[in-house]
Amino acid sequence: MPKKQKEKKKFVPRKNKEQKPKKKEAEGAVVEKGKRAHNILRGMHDILPREEKYWKTMFHVAENLAAYFQYGRIETPVMEEAGLFVRSLGKGTDVVEKEMYVFENQDGSKICLRPEATASVVRAYINAGMFNYPQPVKMWYWGPMFRHDRPQAGRYREFRQVGYEIIGAADPAMDAELILVAYNFYKDLGLPVEIRVNSIGLPEERERYKAELANYYRAKKSYICEDCRKRLLKNPLRLLDCKEDQCQPIKDEAPQIVDWLSETSKNYFMKVLEYLDALGIPYILQPTLVRGLDYYTHTVFEIYPVIEAEEGAAKETAQSALGGGGRYDLLMEEMGGRPTPAAGVALGIDRSVAVLKQYGEKHPINLLKPEYDIYFAQLGERAKGRALKMIEDLRQSGLRIGFNFYKNSLKTQLELANDLKVPCALILGQKEVQEGTIIIRDMESGIQEIVDQKKAENIVKKKLEKI
């Protein structure tokens, strides 16, 4: 590569604008068409190698939990019929109304990128005739979802979710198990979270409550904020989300949905809470929690990170839910299957990674790190050739070896060994190749011994055992 010439532009006064050159021409640079870098699409993001440890850890934790709680992995397509979500999530919901990536298929039908996965899992359950399986059927999934929302920190247009679904039983223990899985997910990562739960009962109960709530608010119409007036007309349940100060006293006095539930619904919810108590899972009863998707019945819950504001100065970023879920007893029937109770939970991975990363700066977290037993350094052409083979042999014998064939200075290679925090390094130079020996360097003490190449493997392994 020729050195880039960097000449300072001289100050040349111009007499008139016409002479004003285009910037690129002024630089004398040849701007080749089509060479401009492309930008990533709005709301999308690359997961770079340096972030991989977070993702790998999350997947590892998710997979282990699935295995432990006996969920089978299901992978559904990223694309589905648009109608699938209109039917499951509800026509009026924001997700369907304005956030779905819908486009026309070659045959003219409407297809979309999935905004969530529960509907797909339910569809697969029906398609595959899973009602013939031993019930309930437990499945988990991991994959990208798409919503055309306005991006913000922790809110992307393509984001990944891990989810757990239990289909085919109506036992409060299921609800508790799903909460436990979600809770354990973060516990295993080392991230403190809080669970907020509520019950929204059955649609009839909810409708009755909604009417009551609207009534209550209508009487206080002149005291509530402008947004709340809109909510009153559009979606009364959302009145409970209002953060305006002036609405708080009214909100506190508002009727609570639990009081509008039938005895059966109430008892079901109490049972869920009992199980949570028995499991020792701390939760917060949040009577104002209502979820945005239409298919929920009875238990609903959300998981929030618990990050104490450090030293007062640190501003808290928007605290959005890391995950959420609930029961959806009526969805299966709504989707054209036979009536089958079910429940599920979905966790936002991108969000969780962001929060975990931030939290991990000041607190211990459980990350899966690539670990190496030894580092193999080579010097010179002949040693490199020999090293290739030796590393491969050692690798097959079960040792995890760090190495880099593109750095030829020993100094650099030992720096890398240091970064990898290996207890010892093998050094192979010209001299060693000739003599059939190799140097074993203890990285802690710096003490080196020269050993026969054939014995190196055993000596290294013995050394590692001692540690």
Next chain:
RNA sequence: GCGGCUAUAGUUCAAUGGUAGAACACUGGUUUGUGGCACCAGAUACCUGGGUUCAAUUCCCAGUAGUCGCCCCA
């Protein structure tokens, strides 16, 4: 989708109407076959387009993106 704020090096941030500095990271050297520490050197940046101006990275407008709040949600 609506409103506010922001856009300078890989990252976090400075300065400036006459084109830019630091810290960390990176590369090389001090040590031509030896890491952690230190010192030295080097490479790398003004989002895009238009306007004002003799001159714009700086001022103005728009676009784009990010971010915060709303909406909603993971």
